[in-house]
Amino acid sequence: MSGVEVITFGCRLNTYESEVMRAEAEKAGLNNAILVNTCAVTGEAVRQARQAIRRVRRDNPHARIIVTGCAAQTEKETFADMAEVDAVLGNEEKLKSASYRALPDFGVSAEEKLRVNDIMSVRQTAPQMVKHIDGHVRAFIQVQNGCDHRCTFCIIPYGRGNSRSVPMGAVVDQARKLVESGYREIVLTGVDATSYGADLPGEPTLGLLAKTLLKQVPDIRRLRLSSIDSIEADMHLLDLIADEARFMPHLHLSLQHGDDMILKRMKRRHSSADALAFVNDVRRLRPDMSFGADMIAGFPTESEEMFANAMRLAEEANIAHLHVFPYSPRPGTPAARMPQLDRALVKERAARLRATGHQLHQSHLDGMVGTQQWLLVENNGLAHTENFTLVAAVGLAPRSFVQAVITGHNGKHLDMQLTAADAA
Numbered sequence: 001m002s003g004v005e006v007i008t009f010g011c012r013l014n015t016y017e018s019e020v021m022r023a024e025a026e027k028a029g030l031n032n033a034i035l036v037n038t039c040a041v042t043g044e045a046v047r048q049a050r051q052a053i054r055r056v057r058r059d060n061p062h063a064r065i066i067v068t069g070c071a072a073q074t075e076k077e078t079f080a081d082m083a084e085v086d087a088v089l090g091n092e093e094k095l096k097s098a099s100y101r102a103l104p105d106f107g108v109s110a111e112e113k114l115r116v117n118d119i120m121s122v123r124q125t126a127p128q129m130v131k132h133i134d135g136h137v138r139a140f141i142q143v144q145n146g147c148d149h150r151c152t153f154c155i156i157p158y159g160r161g162n163s164r165s166v167p168m169g170a171v172v173d174q175a176r177k178l179v180e181s182g183y184r185e186i187v188l189t190g191v192d193a194t195s196y197g198a199d200l201p202g203e204p205t206l207g208l209l210a211k212t213l214l215k216q217v218p219d220i221r222r223l224r225l226s227s228i229d230s231i232e233a234d235m236h237l238l239d240l241i242a243d244e245a246r247f248m249p250h251l252h253l254s255l256q257h258g259d260d261m262i263l264k265r266m267k268r269r270h271s272s273a274d275a276l277a278f279v280n281d282v283r284r285l286r287p288d289m290s291f292g293a294d295m296i297a298g299f300p301t302e303s304e305e306m307f308a309n310a311m312r313l314a315e316e317a318n319i320a321h322l323h324v325f326p327y328s329p330r331p332g333t334p335a336a337r338m339p340q341l342d343r344a345l346v347k348e349r350a351a352r353l354r355a356t357g358h359q360l361h362q363s364h365l366d367g368m369v370g371t372q373q374w375l376l377v378e379n380n381g382l383a384h385t386e387n388f389t390l391v392a393a394v395g396l397a398p399r400s401f402v403q404a405v406i407t408g409h410n411g412k413h414l415d416m417q418l419t420a421a422d423a424a
Contacts, residue, residue, distance in 0.1 A: 004030055007056065009049055010039025012189045012226050014069060016140040020095050021068070028100035034060060037094070038069035038079075040159050042328040046071045050082065057084035066103070068094035070159030074332075076116045090116035091159060137378050137399045138224070139183035141174050142166060143209060144190030151256075152267045152334040153296065153327065156191060163195045168209055175217045182399060185222035185376055186213070193225060194232035207236025214246055221401070222376065222386070227252045227294065230278040231270040242285040250388035251282065252292035252321070258313025259306035262299050265338070272313050279317045290364065290387035292321030297353045298346030299327045300338035307349050311356050320364035321388065322357030326350035364389070365409040372419065375402050382413060391416050 004025045008018040018037045025035060034056055039045040049071055056065060067079045068089040079088045086103075093099040093115050102115070146161040147154075175186055188210065190196060197204040204212075206225070214223055223246055230253050240247040257263050258272045282289050295310060314322055326346045329336035368389055375383035375391050377400045383393035390413035396402060404416035 004033050004035065006035045006037060007052060008037045009045060009052075009069065009071075010037075010041065012140050012187060013142055013145070013191060014039060015136070016142050016189055017095065024095060024097040025100045028097040030064070030100045030103075032062065033064040033066060035094075036065065036067045036069070038067060038071035040070035040074050040155050040330070042325060043330065044328060046075065046078070050078075053079075053082060053084050064103075066100075070156060073116060073159040074155055076114055080113045085113065087113050088116060091161075092117060137183070137376060138185040138187055138222075139178040139181075140187045140189050140226075141171055141178070142190065143171050143188045143206070144193050144196045147192040148195065149192065149269070150267060152265065152338075153256075153299065153330070155330040155333055158332065160191050163192055163199065165196050165198070165200050167200060168197075168204055168212060171209060172213060172216050175213055175220060179217055179219045184220065184399070184401070185224065186220050187224045187226060188213075189226040192229065193227070194229045194234075205234040205236055206232075207234045207238070207240060210240055210247065211236050211244075214240075214244060220246060222246060222248050224248045224388075225251065227254050229254050229269075230275060233278065238282075238285060241282055241289070248386050248388070249286050249289040250292070250386070251289065253279075253294070253319075255293040255313070255317075255319075256296050257299065257306075257310050258295070259302070259309035262302055262306050262310075265301060266296075266299065266335070272309065275313065276317055288387060290320045290389065291317060292323065292388070293317070293319045294323045294325065295353060296325050296327050297350040298341050300329075300335055300340050302327075302341060302349075307353075311353060314353070314356055314360065318363075319357065319360055322353070322360060324350050324354045324357060362411060365411070365414060368406050368414055369408055371406050373404055373406060373416070375404055375416070376400075377402065385414070389414060 004022050006018045006022050008014050014037050021035050036049060036053055038049040053065060064086045065084055066087045066089060067085050070091060072079050072088050073091045076088050079085050089099055099115055144165045146163045147157045148163045150157060194206050196206040196209060210223060214220060228251060255275055256266055256268055260271050263271060279291060373385040375385055375393060377383045377393045377396045377398050379398045381394040383391045385391060392413050392415055401422040402418055403420035404418050406414050407417050408415045
């Protein structure tokens with residue numbers, strides 16, 4: 001092979017950073033290289049990354065394989081010890097062209113492979129400018145990195161460091177460049193996006209950033225947020241939900257559970273009542289709002305009653321897009337030292353919670369039939385409604401906007417009949 005290929009695991013922030021990595025590696029003159037941008041959120045994510053690295057080496061015996069991302073930051077020796085890996089870069093190092101220029105000759109010792117510094121020492125997030133997000137019709141902008149909270153199950157702060165925000169002006173400049181490149185939908189991403197601005201002068205909020213972005217870059221047609229922590233939602237954000245048509249009616253919530261004792265043991269800052277009140281308040285402001293959420297099944301000490309409370313919250317909040325994670329103990333986290341449930345029980349509860357999520361999604365799809373929607377067409381023969389529901393759109397031009405009546409669904413995505421098109 002020639003050039004630089006990037007394989008990405010995990011979140012939208014990783015997707016964004018992969019484009020930065022590609023540009024910086026190419027700027028450094030790297031060639032015949034494969035960058036693997038890993039995720040550490042679960043043990044399964046780490047296993048998949050290791051599996052992919054072995055497969056990539058079999059398929060590309062002469063390429064340079066460089067591993068980075070959250071799993072490389074938190075488990076650097078794991079990847080340095082792999083014979084298939086030529087170098088390991090930390091989450092800070094992966095975004096700098098100097099890191100790729102400074103790589104040693106390959107085939108050296110494991111110690112020389114490592115370029116992973118202490119992520120907790122990083123105090124700022126430099127704005128990264130990209131003009132293109134490979135394979136996506138929606139553009140992502142990193143507005144924040146790291147996390148100051150220490151949920152007992154989560155390894156991510158040790159992979160990302162403490163919370164730090166990108167200055168508002170830099171975010172506006174990045175959005176303007178992406179719009180000039182043809183993107184009309186922008187997604188603001190971060191590890192803990194709703195903590196945005198606490199470290200900046202004047203302490204602007206995520207909601208204020210979104211307001212400013214829509215005002216100063218009027219050609220943004222759609223603005224979305226990645227996962228948010230509802231307990232940190234600010235009044236500017238609620239204003240946008242109520243009054244701004246370009247702010248899309250879909251929010252993905254970091255719920256994690258629905259039982260108050262488990263939430264305390266997770267060291268979450270909201271109760272189940274807080275979460276439900278937020279959902280109900282938002283729906284009063286924007287009746288067409290849909291919600292996604294992350295929830296963990298089988299957390300240590302979880303009883304059947306506690307699990308039932310998690311199921312109940314998902315149903316009462318009417319979560320249309322439920323992402324279920326079977327609890328995975330991450331070494332070094334407090335939850336890994338708590339009394340663990342049997343793995344078979346964890347998997348069984350995750351399957352039951354997913355079944356509940358499936359039923360909620362079917363109900364959501366049923367409720368969309370007969371409505372008229374504006375759709376943004378993707379690259380894969382699908383499109384997204386404003387409330388982030390998938391629609392079949394075979395044969396339509398990617399990045400185009402079309403208006404359609406929803407005529408039915410197949411249990412996975414909606415079917416539609418076109419009423420208008422707008423390629424702007």
